[in-house]
Amino acid sequence: MQRITLLGYAILGLLHGKASSGYELRKVFAETPMGSFSDSPGAIYPALRRLEDLKLIVASPIAGPSQRRRRILQLTREGIGALKGWLRTRVEQEDVASRMNVLMLRFAFMEDALGESATLVFLREFERELDAYVAVLGEYVRGDLGSMATSAQLALRSGLLGYRAQAKWVAHAIKIYQGKVKR
Amino acid sequence: MQRITLLGYAILGLLHGKASSGYELRKVFAETPMGSFSDSPGAIYPALRRLEDLKLIVASPIAGPSQRRRRILQLTREGIGALKGWLRTRVEQEDVASRMNVLMLRFAFMEDALGESATLVFLREFERELDAYVAVLGEYVRGDLGSMATSAQLALRSGLLGYRAQAKWVAHAIKIYQGKVKR
DNA sequence: TGAATCATGTAATAGGTTACATGATTCT
DNA sequence: AGAATCATGTAACCTATTACATGATTCA
Numbered sequence: 079m080q081r082i083t084l085l086g087y088a089i090l091g092l093l094h095g096k097a098s099s100g101y102e103l104r105k106v107f108a109e110t111p112m113g114s115f116s117d118s119p120g121a122i123y124p125a126l127r128r129l130e131d132l133k134l135i136v137a138s139p140i141a142g143p144s145q146r147r148r149r150i151l152q153l154t155r156e157g158i159g160a161l162k163g164w165l166r167t168r169v170e171q172e173d174v175a176s177r178m179n180v181l182m183l184r185f186a187f188m189e190d191a192l193g194e195s196a197t198l199v200f201l202r203e204f205e206r207e208l209d210a211y212v213a214v215l216g217e218y219v220r221g222d223l224g225s226m227a228t229s230a231q232l233a234l235r236s237g238l239l240g241y242r243a244q245a246k247w248v249a250h251a252i253k254i255y256q257g258k259v260k261r
Numbered sequence: 262m263q264r265i266t267l268l269g270y271a272i273l274g275l276l277h278g279k280a281s282s283g284y285e286l287r288k289v290f291a292e293t294p295m296g297s298f299s300d301s302p303g304a305i306y307p308a309l310r311r312l313e314d315l316k317l318i319v320a321s322p323i324a325g326p327s328q329r330r331r332r333i334l335q336l337t338r339e340g341i342g343a344l345k346g347w348l349r350t351r352v353e354q355e356d357v358a359s360r361m362n363v364l365m366l367r368f369a370f371m372e373d374a375l376g377e378s379a380t381l382v383f384l385r386e387f388e389r390e391l392d393a394y395v396a397v398l399g400e401y402v403r404g405d406l407g408s409m410a411t412s413a414q415l416a417l418r419s420g421l422l423g424y425r426a427q428a429k430w431v432a433h434a435i436k437i438y439q440g441k442v443k444r
Numbered sequence: 445t446g447a448a449t450c451a452t453g454t455a456a457t458a459g460g461t462t463a464c465a466t467g468a469t470t471c472t
Numbered sequence: 473a474g475a476a477t478c479a480t481g482t483a484a485c486c487t488a489t490t491a492c493a494t495g496a497t498t499c500a
Contacts, residue, residue, distance in 0.1 A: 083459070101479050111398060111420055114359035121460055123481055128459095147468080148479065176297035182416050189412035197412055215294060228437065229372035229380055233365050236430045237294055243426035247419045254411065266487070284451050304488055306453055311487095330496080331451065 082132070082160065084180060085115055085125050090153060090161040091187035093135060097152035100126055112186075113179055126151060134160050158191075165192055169203040174211045178244065198255040205248045212241050265315070265343065267363060268298055268308050273336060273344040274370035276318060280335035283309055295369075296362055309334060317343050341374075348375055352386040357394045361427065381438040388431045395424050 082090075092103060100122050108117035115121070129135045134157035137149040153161070165184050173181055181204060188197045215238050223231050265273075275286060283305050291300035298304070312318045317340035320332040336344070348367050356364055364387060371380045398421050406414045 080458080085460085099479075100481095104479095111358070111401065111417065116460070118461065119479090119481065120462070120483090124459080127481095175294070182419060186413045186416035189410045218294065227372040228441070230369045232430075232434050232437070233369035234294065236365060236427065236434075239426050239430050240423060243422050244419065247415075247422050251415050251419075254415070258411070263486080268488090282451075283453095287451095299488070301489070302451090302453065303455090303490070307487080310453095 080128070080132075082129070082134075082164070083125065084113075084183070085121060086129055087161065087164050088113065088115055088183060089122075089125060089129060090134065090157055090164075091183070091191070093151055093153050094158065094161055094187065094191055097138065097150050099148050099150055101148075113183055129157070132156075132160075161187070162191055165200075166196070169200065169207050171207050171211055174204070174207045174241075194255060194258045198252065198259050201248060201252045201255060205245070205252060208241065208245050208248055212238070212245055215241060263311070263315075265312070265317075265347070266308065267296075267366070268304060269312055270344065270347050271296065271298055271366060272305075272308060272312060273317065273340055273347075274366070274374070276334055276336050277341065277344055277370065277374055280321065280333050282331050282333055284331075296366055312340070315339075315343075344370070345374055348383075349379070352383065352390050354390050354394055357387070357390045357424075377438060377441045381435065381442050384431060384435045384438060388428070388435060391424065391428050391431055395421070395428055398424060 088107075089103060092098065092106060098106075100119075103126075104117040104119065104122055106112060107115045107122075126135065130137070130151075133154055135151045136154055137151055165188050167184075169181065185197070185200065185204075188200060192200075219234050219238050223234075226234075271290075272286060275281065275289060281289075283302075286309075287300040287302065287305055289295060290298045290305075309318070313320070313334075316337055318334045319337055320334055348371050350367075352364065368380070368383065368387075371383060375383075402417050402421050406417075409417075
């Protein structure tokens with residue numbers, strides 16, 4: 079039983095939104111600012127094959143009017159389960175520190191798959207870990223800098239500013255979801 | 262002639278600052294917020310071996326007082342050349358769009374290796390491409406959103422805010438280096 | 445003396461990159 | 473008819489991950 083890569087989850091998330099062919103998925107990766115997944119066939123088609131082997135997706139046997147060969151893939155019940163399980167994973171400090179892209183990918187799919195109140199729970203965890211990490215990083219930036227080149231110091235500072243911007247965003251997102259959930 | 266991975270360049274940059282053992286490099290990756298490189302021996306030691314094979318680094322034969330086996334690595338002249346060549350690469354739109362981490366890594370090493378005025382040139386290119394990309398992304402965010410879930414929209418918006426924060430940072434960094442270079 | 449840390453490595457595995465290959469369909 | 477695009481795949485190669493292995497030195 080092998081595990082699912084980030085690309086695999088990205089595919090599951092997209093297919094949950096809309097059953098698609100490999101080619102359509104490639105276009106999404108190529109043309110929209112979705113993480114930084116490769117649109118190369120050498121990445122996508124083997125990933126689809128693996129998800130099929132795990133029975134998380136199936137090709138629907140529809141042929142359509144044209145005879146052009148085309149495999150429209152959709153989630154199975156197990157696939158939906160795997161996606162939801164991943165989306166419900168707890169947010170850890172390590173995630174905000176070095177896997178922010180994963181958190182944002184999860185968030186992008188979350189409302190559709192889990193609903194508004196689960197999304198709000200996620201955002202609150204996200205905020206908690208992010209604030210904690212901003213504090214840690216702030217300490218670090220105030221510390222060691224003496225010996226470092228200006229550019230290295232500034233690079234660190236850029237990281238801190240990025241996390242602060244993210245923290246402001248999370249607070250904003252929480253407000254929006256509080257409004258949604260209350261209603 | 263194989264090419265150098267990002268981990269390889271990170272190692273070159275660190276060794277340019279200070280000759281170190283593999284173990285010391287691992288500690289840097291584990292304990293400082295330097296990109297998100299793995300500190301696992303299965304990544305570092307093979308990477309060091311590859312750089313040695315390319316003659317970009319060498320182990321200094323110093324033994325020190327203790328007999329503990331320890332290989333202190335330092336850049337060769339070719340290694341310095343490879344590092345500088347990488348640092349001098351032009352900044353492309355694609356870099357800011359999906360390889361920001363690479364740009365920041367380059368910047369962190371830049372002042373030490375290339376000096377202040379080359380760093381300023383880099384920052385100006387960075388700013389140009391970043392502003393252009395923020396405009397593109399802004400267009401995108403104002404466009405397609407209709408059909409997307411709120412969380413997907415917000416995820417996109419988070420990306421945009423991140424790039425805006427980065428743009429502010431670049432402007433700030435440019436000011437600092439203008440001051441340095443003028444003097 | 446035993447635990448923790450210093451220190452360097454290897455082996456199996458699996459996933460992504462790059463490049464190639466093939467053919468159908470649509471557009472001009 | 474020819475070019476562009478649609479559409480799916482394969483093969484070689486390389487790198488990172490994970491887990492294991494080994495031994496020296498320091499510290500309590």
